[in-house]
Amino acid sequence: MKLHQLRYVREVAHQGLNISQAAETLHTSQSGVSKQIQLLEEELNLHIFQRNGKRLIGVTESGKIILHLAERALREIENIKLVSDEFSQKEAGTLTVATTHTQARYRLPAAVKSFIERYPDVKLHIHQGTPTQVAEQVAEGEADIGIATEVISTYGKLLCFPCYQWNRCVIAPHAHPLLNDLPLTLEKIAKYPLITYDFTFTGGSLVNRVFNQAGLNPNVVLTAIDADVIKTYVNLGLGIGLLANIAYDPERDSNLAMIDTSHLFPPSTTYLGVRRDAYLRGYMYEFIQLLAPQFDHKAIDSALKGMAINRLFLGFV
Secondary structure (H helix, E strand, C coil), rough: CCCHHHHHHHHHHHCCHHHHHHHHCCCCHHHHHHHHHHHHHHHHHCCCCCECCEEEEEEEEHHHHHHHHHHHHHHHHHHHHHHHHHHCCCCCCCEEEEHHHHHHHHHHHHHHHHHHHHCCCCCEEEEEHHHHHHHHHCCCCCCCCEECHHHHHHHCCCCEEEEEEEEEEEEECCHHHHHHHCCCCHHHHHHHEEEEECCCCCHHHHHHHHHCCCCCCCCCEECCHHHHHHHHHHCCCCCCCEHHHHHCCCCCCCCEEEEEECCCCCCCEEEEEEEEECCHHHHHHHHHHHHHHEEEEEHHHHHHCCCHHHCCCCCCC
C-alpha cells in the first residue's frame, strides 16, 4: 500500500468518481490512476469502487470505510508536514480563509491588516462563498479556517467557535415613506418590495421563518448574496433592503437611511470553524484570536481535544 494510491482513491471520490478529472487534478494520467486503484484493490483483496464495465458507478461498503481511513491517514500526513513547517519556518507559510462576502467586506479587513503586518511572510488567501460552501471548503481541507453564520456549526467535521452576534437593518432612500411610519413592524416591511439576501444565505432562513411565524409573505423582488448589490438596487428605487447591520456604514452609505430591526429578528451568530483533526500553525491561532479574542491558545487547544465550547465561553449569549 502506497500513499499515492490513497491519494488517488481519495481524489476519485472527491471528483464524483470521475477518473479523468481526478487525474487532471493530480497531474497524472487517467490510465495511471486506474492502474494504481486496481493494484490497491488487488492488494486488499476487495473492491473499493462499484463498476459498470470500466466506469465507476459507486463506492462499496468496504470502500466507504477505506475512504474514511484514507482521508484520516492523509490528513495526519499533512499535519506532520505542518509540524515540520512550524519549527523550521515559524513565521512563514500559507493561510486560506473561506468566508462570506459580508464578513470579508465588513468584518475581516481590520483583522487581515493586523495579521499581514504581524506575519508578512505568510501568504493569505481569502475565498468567498455561501455559508454552505464555506463549511464544505474547510471540511474538505481546501481552506484552513471558515467564517460564516450558523450553518457552519452544523458540520460534524468542524469545530466551531462563536465569534460575535449581529442583527439586521432596513435601508431605504431618504424620501421613502417607511421612514415616517415608525416604529417599524414586520407588517410594514411586508407592504413594500423587498431586496434582501437569498433565504439560504447569511441567516436568510431565519428571516423567512420570522415572517412565516407572523403569517406574512414578504414581497421579495430581488435577492443577492452581496450586501453591496442589495444597496445598489435599493438606490435605484426598486425596493427597501434588509441586510446585516454590519454592512451599513453611515458615511459610505449616506445616501441611504437605516432603520434598526433588532426588535423584530433574533440575533445571528458568526462562527469560526476549523477541522477537528487539523494541526494549527502558530499564526493560525493568532488569526483566530484577532476575530475571537475570547479564545486564547489554551482554550482553542482544549476545544480541539474535546472540551465543549460552551464550557469555554459561557458568557456568549
